[in-house]
Amino acid sequence: MQLYVNIAVLASIYALIACGYVLIYRVSRVLNLAHGELMMLGSYLLLTTASLFTGHPYLAFAAAALLALVVGALVYLFLLRRMTGEMVLAAVLTTVALGILLRGVMVLIWSASQQYPREALGWANPAIALPGGARISxxxxxxxxxxxxxxxxxxxxxxFSRWGIRMRAAGQNPLLAAQRGISLHGVYALAWGLSTFTGGLAGMLLAMDSGLDGTMVVIGLKAFPAALVGGLDSLVGALLGSLIIAAAEIFLIHHVDPLLSDVVPFLVLIAMLVIRPWGLLGTKEELDRV
Amino acid sequence: MARQPPLSRAARRRMTAPGLLCERARTTPEGVAFRSKHLGIYRERSWLDYATLVARCAKAFAGLGLKPGDRVAIMGDACEEWAVCDQAAQALGAIVYGIYPTASTPEIEYQMKDGGAVIFVAENQEHVDRILPLLDRLPGLAWIVVIDDAAMFAYDHPKLRPYQALIDEQTGNLAWLDHQARLLDPNAPAFIVYTSGTTGHPKGALISHGRHLAATLSLVECYPTLANRPHRTVVYLPLCHVLGRDVAVTLPLISAVVPHYGEDVEDFTTTLFEIAPTVLFTVPRYMQKFAAQILVGLGNSSPLKRAVYGAALRLARRYVCGRWENKVSFPIMALQGLAHATVFRPILNKIGFDALELVICGGAPLPAETMALWHMYGVNLVEIYGQTEAAGGIITGQRGPFPRPGDVGTAPPGWDVRLAEDGEVLVRGADLFEGYWANDEATRGVMHEDGWMRTGDIGEWRDGALRLVDRARDFIVTSGGKTLSPSFIENQLRASPYVAEAMVVGHGRKYLAALIEIDFDTVSDWARSRNVSYTGFTSLADNAQVTALIRAEIDRINAQLARVEQIKAFRIIPKALDPEEEGEPVTPTRKVKRAQMQARFSSLVDAMYDDEEERLVSDEIGGVLKAS
Amino acid sequence: MSKSLPRASGYFRTSYADELPLVQTTLQRLSLKAVLLALLVFPFFATSFQLDLACQVFLAAIGALSLMLLTGYAGQVSLGHAGLIAAGAFTAGILAKELNAPFWVTIPAAAVVGALLGVVFGLPSLRLRGLYLAVSTLALHFVVVYLGGEYETKRGYSTGIVVDPPKLGGFELIDGRLWYFVMLAFAVGTLLICLNLLRGRTGRAWRAIHSHETVAEALGIGIAGYKLLAFVVSSALTAVAGALFAYYRGFVSVEAFSLFLSIQYVAMVIIGGMGSLLGAILGAVFVTLFPYAIENGMRLLPGAEKLAGAVFAVNYAAFGLVMVLFLVFEPQGLVGIWKRLQSYFVLWPFKHRPLASGRR
Amino acid sequence: MRKSGLAFVAIAAMAAVPAAAQDAYLVGVTGAITGPAAGSYAPVVEALRLYIDRVNAAGGANGKPIRLIIQDDSAEPSKAAANAKKLLTQDNVQLLINASLSSTYAPMVAEITRARVPLLFTGGVCPKDVYPKANDMQFCTTAYAANYDSRATLSFVKDTAKEPVRLGLAAMAIPISRGEIDFAEELSKTMGMTPVDKEIIPPPTPDYTPFATKLKDANPNWVYSWAPWVTQVRTLEGLRKLDWKGNYIAWAHIESELELARLKDANLYVVGANSLFQDNLPVHQEILAAAKAANVSYPPTQMTEGWIGGMAVEAAMKATPWPPTPAKVHAAMQGLKIDTKGLRGGPIEWTADNHFRTKQYYRVYKWDTAKNATVLVKDWFAYDVTQ
Known part of the structure; x- marks a missing residue:
């Protein structure tokens, strides 16, 4: 039973992170490799708001989440907007560079030590017993x-929402969408904002559960195969992919060799790429050249 | 590339071009006769290759029934096959004449009828299309030979023959050609050059083998470097022009000049750049054009670059003045060397002019300003004065190096030049043309019984050198009774980089006015750099800012002119002058036909005077209207 | 992307063979000689640290050139470069350690292993393109590093395999200056291999595949073969760089081949300028030296000593920042700057080439 | 040309080489100041700098200041090698210090062996090379001592456990941690314990619960972890989340003092070689004061290792007559005795063939819920370092 709970937790972590990749890729066909850093930035923001709004943990949490949304939109408006029309690879590398920049800035501001935002907010994290003998924090x-x-x-x-439909339209055919009067920049900025928001949320919750340090970046990257297995432009796919990867990982840890958990997501990914390159539920597409 | 033994004119007069070709092929079979760009590379043709090609072509022509005295017309841009066909026809004793590739259909028809060619050599399908509709009216024309048959797959005319196939099936060789050449009479006519007169139909000047060789030798005599060391030159002038023929066909035979043909004449700027010629034969229009391009290019350059250029130019001005006087102080020379290395040489390199030792410019008057500018850039530009009737030779030429602009130099040995009472330049020598083809009346019009030939140009002597004043009949007498030379003023106007062509009018009028054709390239560059929007030539010509630009240019030129010579009004013609179009007031060599021009743009001309009247009136009354 | 005309007038070709020489004009020949001379003289004036930097640059250049071949010319994105370097390094390290193999065995062996891995890395490219391909190579990187880590742990080389300096008849290659020349030779060799491949049929096929696969196929180019060839050549060269790395640093360890290394190589290719071998070299120089440059630059700032604790975080951030700036403001890469600089002088004193239109 | 400005700045910066002052003892440091591992090593470098600043303020060594030249290697082996090369050949340091991950050791050792400059490990695990018979050039001050640590831990477990020990083991998937835990597994068998499960956990993992689940399912009553602090503590938290009530013993990293107070776990033991700040020795007050004055970004409780490293540097330099050379520093270090002023159970003594210490002292701490404070469970006990 505990095994299934573990799968559920890991799958939700991956899914919450992966939807950030999907949101951005879906509308702008850019792979955001700074997602891990943005995620970590979200949790550091929580650390800061926690010290700003001492005694108001919910306010601090909401402020941090809102800040993450704004940061995401700003990243698009000030950086990625300028990369429109460039090679996709260049745009991807820009996100990598942004990640490096963010990492440096974060060490500069918050140092590299372990941080515990949950303690800063004054919340406890008791484990809850579930039926079947399983427990969950x-x-x-x-x-x-x-x-x-x-x-x-x-x-x-x-x-259903107006902006949501615009986002889908922009993802399907940017040219047509623009001709219909949809502000592409607005849509892209929104996608970046939402992506950073969800990523930040994942980061915050992870940090609340187990603490915050430099390794969170790598966790962001680990969710990436999940997004790809499901199909980079499908939210349901991301959910499904996360479930598959999480299940594979946990079964391997439990029954084979914990060491494999590092490699397995990527092995699943290779297998997926060979069979269905566009992912389980992704759209088959002619991908851009470099 | 063996040096040519110096041969006298008299000796040359006893030779023929095909004969010389055979001689070269025997003495220096491996020497490079010319290079011709084909699919990206410059194919080298040795003298033996050249002679073999000519032999096979001649055999092919003979197979087509070409007999001595028959005429062969060649229409097309400068290319190696043009020269080969020309030599082949000459080798058979036939008479060759070229038709401008830009000639209009009536002109083609006239020249085909006048010359009576039995073979028409067309460069490509475009020229075939021009001749085919005329075939019914040209019963004497037996064959059409097409050089480039790339676009000919859909043509099925019994008179069409592809050049390459004709050549390929022949086995002619040097010995055969030599035999043919020995049969030729040096005094027999070799080719006809149609002079592109500014009035009436062109007249065909008939030129014989020997005299042409002897006359062309005058170039080598004037500029011994042509024979003294190997030279590269680029062929881009049409070969039907006598200067073009000299460069591509005749000079290589009697000097050490190696012609280079580009892939296409249209690409000749590329060809110039790639070849970096050491001598160049050109007409003023090109030198003006190149200068204009450089000036506009510099105008668009960064302020730093412009400042450096400006400084170098100021220095060059001092240097070149001293150079003309043959006194240059050492510091100036050293500084000029610096300016040359840092500014002028890079400029010249861009257009392939940096290796030039000599630029010979003829065919039309060269504006002194243009010449001075090239001298400042360090290009040894000299002006020659010649006429088709001089059989390919020059009447006078500036020896240089770096001669003072303004005259056309002195006559080479063998020519006598004198001025008639009215100032007309008269020339006498042993190597003039034979007469006009089938037009004795015209021949008599220029050839006096005493051997003097009228050139139709007005000249004067200045410091022992001939200075051309004007074409004899092109004078404007204003209503004020002043006699003015329009071409002098037009040259000044043409020196502006933005003016492609200018025609000054004012005969019987109160003042002078000008019709201006803008230089599309430079003006459009100018417009782009100033964000002036335009769609084409006409909209550019219409543009008020362009008008202002031209007005400024004219004002600048007016400042250097006497009061009566000043241009008081001008109009920009709405359309580029196109020699290819029928009835255009311009010759294939882009000489303006005055009468036609005036007729064509009469409304503009009239407007200049009307408008001016109105303006004068409105000036008078302007104050009144505003006051009320 | 046909070969451009010489930059100076007066160079015309009378046969197609004239198109082949790598240097066309006198100026090019002279500058090539000058660069070669500078490269040959440099080690006699440089400190050992500078020599080390130069060696790092050469190593990076080999890797960047081979990645440029793959990504910049054949158009196949790879994020598995670090994995290939690791493969080369481990091949050399393991062979040297286990079999005591000399370097003239291990380096070709590394190339062979690289070539084989190239086939493996390249197979997905037959089905995948763009980002998906990049991700599949990334996955292979993880596999290679995993295997390397397993070897290290299982054999007890927990802090890395120590590799003895290569020996040549009892003579040990440890001198920095000697290493400089060895690395230089390998880098120049790689450059020549790339140049020769690119100016021939192979290079044309790659470019055709890069521009349009379907059209290339229609032209009769064997897509699969040439794609795999690109991977094989690139991987073999990269593995050689890895083997050299192992010998030069004297050790092999999985930690040295992180994902960040792959990203650095991609950065070299993009910052240098896509589709240009010169770009690969410039990118290698820039990415290798830039961190040291920032460090020195920071030292020059007033009060740098006070910031000592923050310096390195700032360095790290600055590297990211400069990369961002480059990508945003100079998408042509360093080679774009170089070309502008070059055309400034080549076009001097013009801004554009005059008479370029070819119109009369 | 605006864009090429960047390149020019870079080139200009490259050209500027800091002038080396030759009137000081020169010590080169390369450490993981940035990067994922920075949390464990940056405080060490910071403390080292603070200590040397104090030494210099007090007149330096033999009247000359000690100059630290610090480089960041982000825990990347190749960067560490390049740093070493630079410090050795350009800055001509007389002593090199490594405060980084164990993967940087091999390349640095390769460099110092060639340059004949002593290398001091102050941040990470002491390599076997410093044990007798020690490698000539390598020295170590850090608390970690591979194999001794496990011996001390397991002996403590054996002494403390009231019932047969079913031992669970947790390592991080890095060679050094895996090696130690493998050793502990074998050792535990010889000591009469039953190793029931060994988890090797990849460094970045979003959730430790799966590993904890497996560990818990093996039903150990003791779990021993010798790994970077993250792995140790997250595994513990995972186990506790699953309601595992057994005893957990882990290595006392620099973070442990704060972490014990944070976790407040009654059954968590930490084994270490450093005394915690709660002892409030004069040297602790000294560190606290210095950290406060310098306004450092890391908690002062994490500065012990760096401080000890500083003590070693000071002692070594004071024993080196002016003008210093690497050989002189090396000679001085061969017979050095560093008084740790209570930070350790005894002095660090180096001999010609032991560059670790002659005696390795251990202490065990745990959190006492009743007292709501960290308490000492077992005071200094020592192992002779001989083999």
């Missing part, structure tokens, strides 16, 4: 719930 449960909430609202948003 409060924030891990919260993470699962948040992931569910985020995905649900994203589905609703993309399907």
């Amino acid at each position: 409060t924030f891990a449960l919260l993470l699962i719930l948040s992931t569910a909430a985020v995905y649900l609202s994203l589905f609703v948003f993309l399907r």
